Amino acid sequence: MNAYDMIQQSCFTRLLDVRSYVLAARAACARLDPAPALFMVVVFGLITLALTPIWVVFDLASTWEFTTGLRTAAAPVIYEMSGRAESVLDLPVGALLTGIIFTGFTLLPSLFELAFPTVRHPLLNLVLLASIVFDYVTDWGKAAALAATWTANRALEVVYAAAFCLFVSVGVQAILVCCITVIIFGVLALLRGGARSVRAVVIE
């Protein structure tokens, strides 16, 4: 066992550890019978449906808009790269490459937040923190705009915006990932036809 894995984590750290949620969801869904699996898929599917627009609007789209300038500046180079790739490989990779790079700009912070929530490597910690801060800053505009509709008090508006921004930039995507994991493994359990485990007793 790695020494770093043996660290006693606080409740807060474990709360943000999406990886452990995913593992727990996978373990819970692995031996589901068809009926509970179906129930889980439906319920978590509804939660996902509710959260996805929030995530898209307040996290993905806001980050997309914020990085528009960056994408605009990088667009000629990317199109040139994609054009060369098309001519060499004779494959329609241009649109794909462009899409990947553009989406990468947007999703990179979120992916880092999801992948390394409890990592103890200094450099990865820095990247993770920068990702969280960047995501938070990019999400602020829409969160603050929504918070402004809740109250006329300026100070209270900032507090609301901060809390809501934290929720949409960190919380929503964590819950979304867990829900999607449950859905995936629930569907797999449904496709397998339920649990396939038996208990064996060996008698000497």
Added chain:
Amino acid sequence: MTLITTDELARGACLLVFGSAAGMCTVSFPGSPIWLIPAAAAVGGCALTVPEIRREALPSVTRAVRALLPDRNRDAATDGAAPPVPPAAPSGGRGKADRAPPDLLATLKDQPHRLVIGHTRGGKTTLLHKLATDWAAAGARVVVCDPDAAPGLWPGCEAAGHGDDRAAIAQMLHAVRAEVQTRRAQRAQGVRRFAPLHLVIDEAHDVVAGVPGALDLVEDIARRGAKLGVHLTIGVQDRQVKTLGLEGKSAILSNFQTVEMLRDADGRRIALLHDPVTGERRRMDVPELPDPERLIARSAQPPAHAGRTGGAGADAALLEALLAAPPVTGGGAAAHDAAQATVCVDRPPGHLTVNVTAVAGAPVGGRTRALAPALRDAYRQAGAAGESFRAAYRRLGGNRNDALAAWRQGRAVSSVSSCAPFPLSGNENGVIPASERHENALRSCGRERRENAENA
């Protein structure tokens, strides 16, 4: 389990405060990169809450700040202000600060018994020392059995074992055993609460193996001591049951909170806690603890529990008198002022043990001990008798410089009649011819030169 650590709280605060500021900048100044400043502050603040980054970055930040400070300090000094306080010297990680994160120490203090495993320089004694002195400061009775104990090392504790004094350790353990029995009897009478008594045994592999009855007491306390308020803390160099003499009784170790003192890949001290029930291992950072060695002080009096017992007869009295005697000549410190000495006679019978844990400072001028008057006379006589200094020194010994001085005095006295060994011939008028005078002088000078060469 901790709800949230201070670092995490600070990280959240940094993110909320500086991140919100950066977000407001993006809204208030669209298209302006000014948001990068609070965003960088957020990232930097968050980064400093990560212990690994803090450990790496803080020295650089401190150096940079210090590089900026001297000019200001110089200006302040020239303005008549008080001179700046010099920064504390770095101590290499040990003894840097007494403030310790509560996690490891609190976890260990919560347990009834503790087993601290660590090799030499692993921090085992430092951790034991911190625990023991904390308990003593809190008013608990702390009994320490440490074969490497030294004066002042265990403040507030009853320490035994100075200079590998196993007899004193046995005596101390006997007192603890008596206390356990007393408490057990009190418990039988209905007493349920007892003042905490901590028995701390460092280098337990030596103590348990070398002190009769120690193993039984350790086993008794580990099994039943917690009910009596008697707690055991053991420091040992490995976790083998054989080391502690617990072959066939390894289950007793489940009564201990085992903590292993290690170093990680970066050389930092870490503690690995073994859960006695689940077998789960948890890593904890070792707080910066004060170095106990700095507490060791020379004492004018031997320790109260020094082994002066047992058959103290004429030999013991003689040794004590010698240790307390002032030096023969000035320049040296009295042994009892500088040395920490204990005398243990007839334990085991027929043996005499003297433990001297400090050495008196050398007298001024490099002399170690003045020559005794009788010896000085012997050297004078040797010099007067014409015996070479080398031969006399080989025969008599003593302080060489004093011996040479005494021998030269004797030689000088004899030089008055230095011609005596060389009979003067002379003529009948008593006049020595010039050639004979010259020959005598040469013989005398030659002998002196030979002796000087020998002495050199």
